[in-house]
Amino acid sequence: MAKKFIGERVRRNEDARLLTGQALFVDDIEIPGMLHAAFKRSDYAHARILSINVSAARDLPGVHAVYTAADMGEDWAPGPPLVSPPPSVKDVTFYSRRQAPLVKDVIRHAGETLAVVIAESRYIAEDAVDEILVEYDPLPVVSDLEKALSADSPLVHDDLESNLAAHLNQQKGDYESAKKQADVVIQRRFHLDRGAAVAMENRGIVAHWDEKAKQLTIWDTTQAPIPIRNGTASRLGLSENQVRVIAPFIGGAFGPKMMMFYPEEMLIPWVSVQLCRPIKWIEDRRENFYATTSEREQVHEVEIALTKDGHILGLKDDFLHDTGAFDPYGLTLPLNTQCHLMGPYNIPNFSSQCTAVFTNKPIVTPVRGAGRQQGIYIIERMLDISAAELSIDPTVIRKMNFIPPDAFPFNNTIVDQAFTPLILDSGNFVAVFEKAAEMIGYEKFVKEEQPRLRASGKHVGIALTPFIETTGVGPYEGARVQIETNGKVNVVTGYGTQGQGHFTMLAQIVSEQLGVAVQNVRVVTGDTAEFHWGTGTFASRGAVVMGNAVHAAASGVRKKVLKLASKVLSTPEEELELVDGVVRIADVPDRSISLGELSGLANPLRGAVDPGFEPGLESTDYFGPQSGTTASGCHGMILEVDPETMMVEIKRYVAVEDCGRVINPLIVEGQIHGGVSMGLGNAYYEKLQFDEDGQILNASLADYLIVTSREMPKKVETGHWETLSPLNQLGSKGVGEAGAIPVPALFAQALQNALFDHKFEILETPLSPNRLFELLQAS
Amino acid sequence: MDNLFNLSITVNGVLYERQVEPRLLLSDFLRHDLGLTGTHVGCEHGVCGACTIQFDSQPARSCLMFAVMAHGHRITTVEGLGTLEKLHPLQEAFKEEHGLQCGFCTPGFLTTLTSFLEENPDPTEEEIREAVSGNLCRCTGYQHIIGSVKLAAEKMRTN
């Protein structure tokens, strides 16, 4: 009987190395002759560079070179656009402006790179950076999202007529007609902000141009080694084969390490080619706040049209989106927001116009959730507000509007970030919601416990927030699976891994096909020399896209194994099974051959081979989904708030997820816990504080507060529901971002519920103890 | 490059003698001069805890210390806790309970916790949460870390 691997709580292959400090991260790379880079970054958010004097820096002992934009000559060029707007959206305007390796004349956000110093050590490089004298001509700063669009606003890009970066209009049905039929139309304005990813490892890059071999090797904390390789080869006039990009172990990424090309990624390899020396640059934490991308503000004007019994007839949301000084990442974030505004609900009429705005602040690109939480926040708050207005129970109004389980695939028609129509492929939103309600004991709490606690003066609140998450988007990924003569299996892929357990999850998929123990499956990720086709790790697509590519490749190997073993064992394929590293006749276990031996037979050293021969037991395959698959879930929270201190204690937390077929439940739990911790940060503790001059005022972990062990609830209770995706063989859906998506809405709702005796409405996120105090005072 | 200090320091039981600049951080010395890259640097301002080592058996931030301040002292890094062949019971527990994801913060947790468990062999959940409140983790949400510590305490008590 074949053993099951998929769905098992397999312990991770990669852990022993990580636990003993034997895992390689980018800053661990030491190459003889390596030099170190440090950057001179702009203090001003908007200024013209009048002059840069690097002579004192160049003269410092131990400094090998200092480069400014002028020194790059014709090699200077802005980065390529990473994502363009979807061709399928009819009504879109987009002005593409991209970041430069070093600023030439106008600085557009604080922290932009002005010069790079290359020295014997990072210490000396930083000394030299302090010797660089820049003469700035400060320009007025564009920092307020709404003022940026006024006629007399200063311009971030003065070759444009305004600070409009993009406009995106998506329509479903006819909202205006729907509105006329409504019994109730409710309007609200929301201010949403998110924060920084704050991975524990900052970014870094080591570039090593070997002049003799004419080979460039780059270690980069990137989520996308293959595009980095291809783009770098192109920029430097090299053949793609001459460039190898390795993403080793990476200390967390959460989105911003997918952004490319960062100025440093454009510059450091170029410097290595100039000096014919290995060059290392490691970002420090303060730099990370300025120099690594994050998500930021949106301002939403929302309108919902309902019947008096709570059915949604239409939803309208016009919003502003801060894209920062440049927009290399296209419209991914606004599209994700638009595609999550309808949530898991049947909303027949929808209208949304997004205006993306340039500001003199760092670039905005996806951070775990990637614009989805904003859409979910809006619809969930509007439903709560509508429920209150119509005197309907908040759970009832949701249940009556859920897309029913027999309505899939459900076409919301608008275009999503993967350029395909927003078709929800599968799900059972009612069941997931009811499961969460049951797990947290919603009925009993609301009917019995809460009234009792309130009577004793406690401010305790409960909330349930359902959500969808588009995951598993294309275009494709690929993998190569090979059985070696030692019986172990090699799996090679091109995308990167940043803690999600790919070394184990992908191995389980292979083990399921080949009957080899998970510990005997060796997975390689993120090395373009091993595999050079694919995109990267983002948008919760690893298990779906790479998982299915690995599944396809492993199935291909399985077919070859059966075909060859059938010959060797003189037995029809149907009677064979793959168990414990051997192929054997089912029910006659001593007639077998080990996979290792079989692999040797598949690669003869002598003799002739048949036409169409492929050596070894190896297969390469690809998977590209037709569209993303819809994961969903529901979180529930009971919290208590002290209206004097504004301190919050989460009493209970439940998270039900439907990520289709679960490959490793232990890893899925971990992803949800981590997502919830980031979600809580986004709800109550984290905010990048900018002043009106575009300065970040809390660029340190002492002032930018991420959640510690004390702020998390004692237990995030996870529950599972499974609706298999019809879009891939494994039936799986993504789950990497799910934990973070509903939390800001959930927190706001629970808080609102707890403070039932105060007249105020939460229409913003993040909150904070300070901000909550202000809101309560004003009420 | 004058001004070098003759540093004498014991790391994981091995005595090292090196000439270092007075301003060299202990974290950089361990990672780049000695090649012990298990200790990670997350912030260089003493908040995240990824750089935590044991200084004469007490957990301490190596990013807030100059190497010369450790002259004559005993340092234990994550490499001194266990090896691939023989994991420390705490390391085994982390693997068993999925107490790590990207692994970047993990060495700092391990050096903090082995010390904590020696002094608190039977800690409550509250005590464990308090003990690691100075170590930031962005991946796990801490739940499985707490679970790992409970399992480790049990393993270490029964040995």
Added chain:
Amino acid sequence: MNIQGEYSFHGSREEVWNIFRDPDVLIMALPGTKSLKKISENEYEGELQVHIGPIMGSFGGKLTISNEFYLESLTLTVEGNGKIGFVKGSGDVKFNPISENLTAIRYDGVIQIGGRVASVGQRLFDTVSKNMIHQGLDKLDKALQDRRKG
């Protein structure tokens, strides 16, 4: 951020006014001033050493006096740049005579900081700047009294 306050000098309005216009006195009075040189009637150039929490460094820059209404009011504008960042500020100072020996001033201004000193030192800047201003005014007052005696 906004900076406002009041202070009483032990001197006549004219004496206080003259102190404000005398670079040799200002250099003593502004804490951390390493140099202050008059470059034109209303402009001074100099270097100021600051220590705000973990950030320590110097700013080189310009101090300009404008909007002068003799004995009534003036505007001080400061612009400085350094390794630790930049500072830009402007404040109106009004002089109110109380008596021959007592003059009250009222200052009202805005200061902007950027760079390292803003991102790490911002939390402390409010207190530190208030301290610096008070120390400066105390020293000016002392210089004024010394001048009156001598």
